[in-house]
Amino acid sequence: MSTTSSTIVNLPDQRTATIPKKNYINAEDGLLSWLLTGDHKRIAMLYLISITFFFFIGGIFAGLIRLELLTPQPDLVASDTYNKLFSMHGIIMVFLFLVPSVPATVGNFLMPIMIGAKDLAFPKINLLSWYLYVVGGIMTLAALVLGGVDTGWTFTTPLSTHYVNTHVVTAGLAIFVAGFSSIFTGLNFIVTIHRMRAPGMTWFRMPLFVWSNYAASIMMVLGTPVLAITLVLVVLERTIHIGVFDPSLGGDPLLFQHLFWFYSHPAVYIMILPGMGVISEIISTFSRKRVFGYTAVAFSSVAIAVFGFFVWEHHMFIMGVSNYSALVFSLLTMLVAVPSAIKVFNWSFTLQKGSITFETPMLYAFAFIGLFTIGGLTGVFLAALGMDIHLTETYFIVAHFHYVMVGGMLMAFLGGVHFWWPKMTGRMYPESISKLSAVTSFIGFNLTFMPQFILGYLGMPRRYHAYPAEYQVLNVLSTAGATVLGIGFLMPLIYLTWSLKYGAIAGNNPWQATGLEWQIQSPPLTENFIETPVIDYEAYDYEWLAKKTEQEVTTVG
Amino acid sequence: MHISPVLWQFLVKWLTNSALFPREASTIAPYADALYFFLLLITVVGLVLVGALVFGFSIRYRKERNPVATQVEGSTLLEATWTIIPLALFLICFVWGALLYFRIYNPPTNAMNIYVVGKQWMWKAEHPGGQHEINNLHVPMGVPVQLTMISQDVFHSFSIPDFRVKREVIPGRYTTVWFEATTPGTYHIFCTQYCGTKHSGMIGEVTVLTPDEYKKWTEGSTSGMSLAQNGERLFASMGCNACHTGDAAARGPNLAGVYGSKLRLTNGSEVLVNEAYLRDAILNPSQHVTAGYAPIMPTYQGQISEEGLIDLVEYLKSLKTNYRVQQTLTTSESNQAAPMTPGVVKP
Numbered sequence: 001m002s003t004t005s006s007t008i009v010n011l012p013d014q015r016t017a018t019i020p021k022k023n024y025i026n027a028e029d030g031l032l033s034w035l036l037t038g039d040h041k042r043i044a045m046l047y048l049i050s051i052t053f054f055f056f057i058g059g060i061f062a063g064l065i066r067l068e069l070l071t072p073q074p075d076l077v078a079s080d081t082y083n084k085l086f087s088m089h090g091i092i093m094v095f096l097f098l099v100p101s102v103p104a105t106v107g108n109f110l111m112p113i114m115i116g117a118k119d120l121a122f123p124k125i126n127l128l129s130w131y132l133y134v135v136g137g138i139m140t141l142a143a144l145v146l147g148g149v150d151t152g153w154t155f156t157t158p159l160s161t162h163y164v165n166t167h168v169v170t171a172g173l174a175i176f177v178a179g180f181s182s183i184f185t186g187l188n189f190i191v192t193i194h195r196m197r198a199p200g201m202t203w204f205r206m207p208l209f210v211w212s213n214y215a216a217s218i219m220m221v222l223g224t225p226v227l228a229i230t231l232v233l234v235v236l237e238r239t240i241h242i243g244v245f246d247p248s249l250g251g252d253p254l255l256f257q258h259l260f261w262f263y264s265h266p267a268v269y270i271m272i273l274p275g276m277g278v279i280s281e282i283i284s285t286f287s288r289k290r291v292f293g294y295t296a297v298a299f300s301s302v303a304i305a306v307f308g309f310f311v312w313e314h315h316m317f318i319m320g321v322s323n324y325s326a327l328v329f330s331l332l333t334m335l336v337a338v339p340s341a342i343k344v345f346n347w348s349f350t351l352q353k354g355s356i357t358f359e360t361p362m363l364y365a366f367a368f369i370g371l372f373t374i375g376g377l378t379g380v381f382l383a384a385l386g387m388d389i390h391l392t393e394t395y396f397i398v399a400h401f402h403y404v405m406v407g408g409m410l411m412a413f414l415g416g417v418h419f420w421w422p423k424m425t426g427r428m429y430p431e432s433i434s435k436l437s438a439v440t441s442f443i444g445f446n447l448t449f450m451p452q453f454i455l456g457y458l459g460m461p462r463r464y465h466a467y468p469a470e471y472q473v474l475n476v477l478s479t480a481g482a483t484v485l486g487i488g489f490l491m492p493l494i495y496l497t498w499s500l501k502y503g504a505i506a507g508n509n510p511w512q513a514t515g516l517e518w519q520i521q522s523p524p525l526t527e528n529f530i531e532t533p534v535i536d537y538e539a540y541d542y543e544w545l546a547k548k549t550e551q552e553v554t555t556v557g
Numbered sequence: 558m559h560i561s562p563v564l565w566q567f568l569v570k571w572l573t574n575s576a577l578f579p580r581e582a583s584t585i586a587p588y589a590d591a592l593y594f595f596l597l598l599i600t601v602v603g604l605v606l607v608g609a610l611v612f613g614f615s616i617r618y619r620k621e622r623n624p625v626a627t628q629v630e631g632s633t634l635l636e637a638t639w640t641i642i643p644l645a646l647f648l649i650c651f652v653w654g655a656l657l658y659f660r661i662y663n664p665p666t667n668a669m670n671i672y673v674v675g676k677q678w679m680w681k682a683e684h685p686g687g688q689h690e691i692n693n694l695h696v697p698m699g700v701p702v703q704l705t706m707i708s709q710d711v712f713h714s715f716s717i718p719d720f721r722v723k724r725e726v727i728p729g730r731y732t733t734v735w736f737e738a739t740t741p742g743t744y745h746i747f748c749t750q751y752c753g754t755k756h757s758g759m760i761g762e763v764t765v766l767t768p769d770e771y772k773k774w775t776e777g778s779t780s781g782m783s784l785a786q787n788g789e790r791l792f793a794s795m796g797c798n799a800c801h802t803g804d805a806a807a808r809g810p811n812l813a814g815v816y817g818s819k820l821r822l823t824n825g826s827e828v829l830v831n832e833a834y835l836r837d838a839i840l841n842p843s844q845h846v847t848a849g850y851a852p853i854m855p856t857y858q859g860q861i862s863e864e865g866l867i868d869l870v871e872y873l874k875s876l877k878t879n880y881r882v883q884q885t886l887t888t889s890e891s892n893q894a895a896p897m898t899p900g901v902v903k904p
Contacts, residue, residue, distance in 0.1 A: 079754050152751045158728060159711040163677070163753055247729025248858070253712070254727070287618070293631035318714065319725040320732040323662065327655055334647040338640060344607055345639040346631075351614035353627040358615070366611060373607045377600040384650045386657020387592050390721040393714055393749035457593070458579050459718020461749035464757040468745065470576045542626065 017507030019426045023523040038123030044109035054096040061089035066482040069475045074466040082465040083150035090153025095175050102274035106416045107213045113517040114207050116198025116533045121191040129184035136178025143170040157245035157256040161237040172231045179224045186220030200535035207539045211298040212277030215305035219266045227263035261312035269308040275412030279365050283347050285513040286362040287354025290540035292346045300339035307336040317388045333383035340376050363438040364415030371407025396456020399449045422510045426523040427503030430495050441488030447481025514545045583720035584737040664735035668701035672867045675713035675726040678755035687783040692761030697771035703735040709863045714750035731833045738765040788872025798886045803879025810847040816874045821848040835870045
């Protein structure tokens with residue numbers, strides 16, 4: 001076997017690999033050893049299980065919404081029920097799935113390993129963050145079981161403070177608690193990245209996944225407290241009528257919008273940035289080539305994090321804000337689109353002159369690039385002031401953010417889970433059925449959300465329980481797509497669970513990737529590294545990997 | 558090839574009964590659509606470009622054809638290209654979008670004004686001539702119409718997709734939008750801001766009439782009292798005329814001709830008296846004390862409905878002299894002096 005003629009090399013232990021006798025999974029036994037663990041890998045698995053649970057709860061709501069919209073008449077559920085469905089769908093998906101999705105699962109698992117650390121800086125705070133997430137999740141479920149909440153995920157005042165009679169306080173406090181979970185994760189990441197990099201792991205040798213999680217962490221730490229304050233004000237206004245938001249009590253009705261979007265727009269980048277990091281890793285690995293323009297991609301993450309804080313008012317262009325502030329925010333929104341464009345082109349050019357294979361993570365990454373491009377460019381429609389007037393609050397905006405959040409983030413999440421599944425569990429997922437699921441999701445996704453762009457331009461408002469009959473055809477298409485999409489999302493749940501027991505044994509580095517996480521055993525030891533690694537190569541250095549492999553072959557041989 | 562007739566009929570029915578593009582029924586619509594098609598073009602070109610790169614490279618550099626990857630650091634020139642070109646395109650979109658925004662939100666000065674009050678879950682339109690409509694809006698073709706809107710409870714949003722206009726309807730402040738309809742017909746009105754249980758029932762129809770028909774409609778559906786006349790009644794019954802008599806020695810400032818003027822307040826600031834100012838000054842008088850007057854006016858918060866406030870605002874807009882104010886005041890004082898004689902209020 002010659003290692004120099006091909007960038008794709010085979011480590012000697014690939015075929016004969018066995019699950020290592022000692023690893024983080026079997027290091028300790030019993031439920032308590034998981035619930036009281038400080039190991040970032042175990043906490044990541046706890047997170048993975050809990051967010052998957054909430055993803056499917058939110059998914060069921062999405063399914064019911066689409067089923068209701070199959071016909072123009074409000075015939076499946078009552079209006080209040082429908083309003084609760086989309087509210088709970090939004091709350092669960094945004095706060096309990098998308099925000100923690102990549103950082104708290106694959107990020108938690110891999111970020112310390114990628115920079116050569118034994119754990120995160122504060123293992124106990126990491127565990128606390130998971131418990132806060134669980135408490136927030138249980139409170140959300142409590143709000144749901146007690147009768148639901150029907151404010152929409154945006155908790156718009158004064159509707160949420162004076163006019164609805166549902167469990168706003170419970171749901172608001174649930175998000176408040178879950179918010180601290182994400183603040184703690186962000187804090188932990190920032191400190192770890194600053195203080196715990198292995199010798200030789202300079203900032204510009206870090207994988208781009210670490211960069212993007214770093215940018216997202218900064219946004220979490222700076223943005224989430226504003227959401228927490230806002231929700232507390234909503235709860236106080238609802239319970240003791242303090243009059244911050246309600247004009248009839250002397251409040252400012254637009255203040256809530258400003259405060260809420262000051263967090264919730266950056267939150268969009270909190271959700272998408274870690275996904276972009278995943279895509280950088282996947283694209284590089286499967287084209288066996290360093291990421292094109294590493295520095296540009298790294299800094300574009302930081303640029304998004306900075307600019308992302310100064311665009312919130314674009315959610316309020318039609319709300320009677322000053323025309324001139326609308327101008328400023330429209331301009332800034334146009335600027336924040338540029339780093340995303342840079343990333344997409346850099347990923348595309350990473351493929352150039354590579355040696356590309358098409359495993360499942362790569363298919364998800366391709367889906368991400370395509371869907372994110374559509375999602376991003378339709379964002380420009382909404383950033384253009386005059387166009388926003390017609391499009392905002394319609395299905396166009398629903399389609400736009402689902403293209404970014406589901407087509408972008410969820411595809412990245414699934415790509416990441418498949419990509420690192422061998423590392424996390426020591427076993428491979430079944431390749432052909434997972435390719436099928438990636439393709440199914442892609443087709444189902446486009447069928448679901450493409451018609452919604454057309455519906456949006458026609459003017460169909462979002463959050464409508466009933467709609468004029470002429471919109472039915474497109475809604476039927478969308479619901480049909482949602483069915484396909486649902487199947488596409490169910491398949492990984494089944495075969496990944498199956499692979500835990502029956503999957504082929506992965507070995508240390510099934511993808512021949514360069515990241516530090518691939519140079520250790522799968523699943524890793526509790527302490528990750530036997531001895532602290534010393535880094536003398538940049539991220540994505542495939543020549544270093546080839547040399548290292550060659551050496552190993554000679555040593556073993 | 559043979560298509561089954563059932564399927565064929567189904568397809569034809571589909572295409573004829575379903576909408577794919579909204580009608581263009583206002584002067585703004587073609588401008589909005591032009592920008593829309595420009596943006597669509599950018600999207601399609603961008604998507605095709607990215608798609609071509611990804612698929613092209615995937616085919617050209619797949620492992621079977623290119624077993625050895627060539628490591629490339631990056632390319633400043635290429636990266637500058639795909640920074641500057643998108644930036645330039647986005648800036649064009651920004652300027653175009655801004656121009657459209659100002660076109661949609663800056664009404665021409667000769668626009669006729671209609672008030673709209675949003676409340677859970679209906680739209681109430683109030684024409685200056687005293688026509689009231691619920692979930693309906695009749696407007697003449699070819700005339701700029703400005704809507705001055707306010708919500709009585711939560712956030713609503715007034716949208717007419719076929720006109721490409723929309724504006725948030727906010728509790729506690731007036732927002733405006735304008736349009737000039739070009740084609741007679743009926744078009745959807747939607748509430749697009751989620752507003753509670755019957756959000757999807759907060760819909761209506763705008764009926765565009767030719768000027769002749771519109772004239773017929775206004776005559777046929779008037780309530781007999783214009784908004785300003787209603788306002789005059791309220792002005793007297795709320796006791797406003799007791800202080801705002803127009804006399805030099807009156808406790809309240811003279812309101813005749815105040816609309817449109819610049820007013821100096823006790824806190825030193827100068828304000829333009831418009832609808833919003835008049836409304837705020839009634840509800841929150843202590844914040845809006847005209848220079849030279851004592852802050853003695855009580856608040857009317859919670860005592861007048863939004864429709865009542867609109868009547869008052871319309872009345873004050875039309876108030877040019879204090880003659881009738883004083884007449885009404887004298888009448889009501891003489892009524893109080895002789896309360897036993899009912900029905901003597903002069904028209």
